[in-house]
Amino acid sequence: MANDHSANPLRPRTGRGAASNLAGRFVPCTSTREGDGWETELEPLERLETEAVEEKAKSIIATNRSPDLPFSQSINPYRGCEHGCIYCYARPAHAYMDLSPGLDFESRLFYKANAAELLERALRRESYRCSPIALGSNTDPYQPLEREKQVTRQLLQVMQRFNQPVTIVTKGQLILRDLPLLAEMAQDNLCRVAISVTTLSNDLKRRLEPRTAGPAARLRVLETLSQAGIPTAVMAAPMIPALNDCELEDILSRATGAGATRAAYILLRLPHEVAPLFRQWLEVHYPERAAHVMSIVQQSRGGRDYQSDFAQRQAGTGVFARLLQQRFRVACRKLGLNTGDEGLDCSRFRRPPRPGDQGDLFSL
Template sequence: MAEAAKGRGARTNATGRYEANAVEAFDDGWTPEDASPPPLRTTLTPERARALITKNTSPDVGFDRSINPYKGCEHGCIYCYARPSHAWMGLSPGLDFESRIFFKPEAARLLEQELSARRYVCKRIHIGGNTDPYQPVERDQKITRGILEVMQRFNQPFSIITKSGLITRDLDILGPMGRDGLATAFVSITTLDRGLARAMEPRASTPARRLDAIRALAEAGVPVGVGVAPIIPGLNDHEMESILEAAAKAGATTAMYVTLRLPLEIKDLFREWLADARPERAARVMSLIRQTRGGRDYDADWTQRMKGTGPVAELIATRFKAAVKRYGLEGERHVLDVSRFRVPRDARTQMELFD
């Protein structure tokens, strides 16, 4: 059985699906005297991006433009739907995804250039739609911080989502912009069980720190919501009401949820993790997951991929709706003010050089 590397979520590092040759390390048992492999270290690689704002047309996503300061995520959440994207770079969605991180050193400059373009039309930009903008490497790299500074200069409205308490570092920007209707935040809380969180999201902030982040954001005047995501039937679904109640007490005013998705390589990675971390529940959890996906591990149909279908999914939806009403989290999604967007004079002057 695959075992966990310390501080990592994935148990294996299978070759990405686009590679011609598959390579996988294994223990043949012949050389017990061999030294243990060295600890898995995080490596950072700069990415020379040509643009920063990414657009999408998915009708079930909720935003059509986003920014992701990083590719890969050191949080190591075993369920992360972004894992398969590492295969596009010839890397594994397993351990590579959480240990080989790409960052965009020119992010702030690129954003300023795109916001200053003559044809730019201001709409909400979502930060962190793929990987977490406040993962551990952000503490030193400050790529997200630089992006927020540009947002503030331009009065560019944005939403941001994270499962890290590091977001409170930027309250000096988030607070004023939140009070002016230019920023909104979501904090994702998957479980209140510290042990389960450590196993499932090994390098993310503890549940208590995430609640503290909600409290700090709310007190600073930032409209803040809670994301109960993903809900995993048979593993954390029983905590849904407790999470919503705790978030509401901390200051959240709205909520959302997503049922676990297992596209592509994630299904195998999750199965491996489940067999190692929660073997006594593995069969039951996978059975319930399939009951929300028409008998399969995953159904990519966009009309139901976020919530699932069938009696189990319907029960989750009913419970969520009742709890949201009970704890006062049924407020409408925060509307951001796009009318205040302005290109600063100094940025306009610089961009004229490219005309």
């Protein structure tokens, strides 16, 4: 039985994105707390602490053949994400562990302590064929937990030794901790970083992505990375109808001024439990426009909250989706974004010798 720890009515929690611990889709029975009408005041919400659990992973590189993704292999150092972005499409994965995609996703985290060891083992296999690895395709590799666990840093150190190309998407300022390492990899065309900028409004950011860096801080990160010679991109994602879609051109312009040379956007995606969680979030933070937002979302998703078809899940369909796509293309053309090929160099990949390997004899 899963418990939804939120009492009615739904209320925002300071520093958290979800308004409830909505049960995952595999839970057969749930319970909720209901008021009996006698309360004169709402009970204060209990403080929700973050718990980090070590996970011994069996493998570390995930592969995909999705035609709408720009990478074929990826690594996620963490399960769950303390950033608490309400729209995160990785939330439903927590249901596979009998945890809620809601508050559990933000507060019950898992880190892959043996990730670097598994990566080195995978890269040393004779069957491995080098292609760029996307770091953090689900949860953010530079979420707050990384400061303590350093799983992402350890993975990057392995990649640097093997000359393994890597792409990174993050909202975290913590990436600047690894600036020297990333700059060295970029000199050999082995690294590219995308910074996700969802909004330029601090107020909307606090509600939408409660534990992330602010918009100005992300633009400074983008500028610092660019000045260090690291190819950078901006992810204007997700674009949410009637909330932040009006900011698209401004986000792209500010990011270009900070040094970004490439850009991408994604229309809001609401798979599985993300849809009811997002609806709850709208009712808590923007009740006056909740119906309007979801009406446009459904117009862009074939009359439903979400469609998973590879051909349209990133951009959607319908009038709003087409207009958003046209606006993006026009803005990129005016700003000079997405010109030229900035592919990473896979030809440098090598397997460095280990102590005791026969190759060591020739270095004496």
